[in-house]
Amino acid sequence: MKILICYFSGTGNTKKIVNEYKKQFESKGAEVQVYNIESGEPLEQNNFDLLGIAYPIHAFNAPSIVVNFVKKLEKQPENKHLFIIKTSGEPLALNNISSTKIKKMLRHRNFTLTNEYHYVMPYNIIFRHSDNMAYKMWDVAQRLVPAHCDEILENQKSKLGYVFMGSFLAWVFRIEYWGGRYNGKKYTVSDECIKCQKCVRCCPTHNITIKDGQFEFGDNCIMCMRCSFFCPTNAIKIGLFNNWKVNGEYNFNNYNENEEQTHKKFCKKSYQKYFEKSEEKIKKYEEKTQKINENNA
């Protein structure tokens, strides 16, 4: 089976998950092509059996770069199955609405959605999760992916819950529409800047330029946060959202028992529910694989 996974990732969370999918599918004998949407490279659009689309949720929506990519996808001559992978900072059910628009567009292009999965990963805006929380999220995601890949390969459908008036709510929250256009131009660079130009090089829409030694932010910002997140001196101010800025990579591998949990109360119950449900699923999957291994022994 040939699987094509097309993804966008602003600050690396979604990319981490996609790489796990690739590893897992390949271990099951599938051929996997991973396509980075921002590369804009030509894509062979009929040379796959199964399509995956992966993205980070941006204010209950898919990022515009993903929507625009889907718009350009060709209609398939035959119906093909589709799975969607999304990552976000909290597990609220409202996040389910983010795929409403692309699902409709993909249906018109002859794709049938069979599986949709949501992974909670650390926030790259709003507030910084503790490294412990990042560790826990990543640990759970890595153990969930094999179970989800099995479901996909075994044609076991798995979809996320319906949200009443989802399309309308997604339209209301479409932050990139105005945030990117208007707030993106309000970005500034402070004196801490060391002119490494990492931001210029990494911006997925080439929206940051330097003219006469001054940084200029154009109107193509897609609010992915990559520039400010990876800035080595935390020198980029992100306009109206500056109080929500998160700077610096998470350490996903270093569990520190003594680290204080930040934002303990924020969505406490939904995080708890997410972890509990994930562990249940992982347990079922592990029991199933154990039985198969025993039968094969």
Ligand SMILES: Cc1cc2nc3c(=O)[nH]c(=O)nc-3n(C[C@H](O)[C@H](O)[C@H](O)COP(=O)(O)O)c2cc1C
């Ligand atoms: C502009 C913007 C809006 C976001 N909106 C949401 C949201 O509505 N719900 C949520 O849970 N996380 C939200 N997030 C957090 C990201 O979805 C989350 O951190 C994601 O894992 C980042 O993935 P990436 O590293 O692949 O870009 C938002 C992030 C950005 C930058």
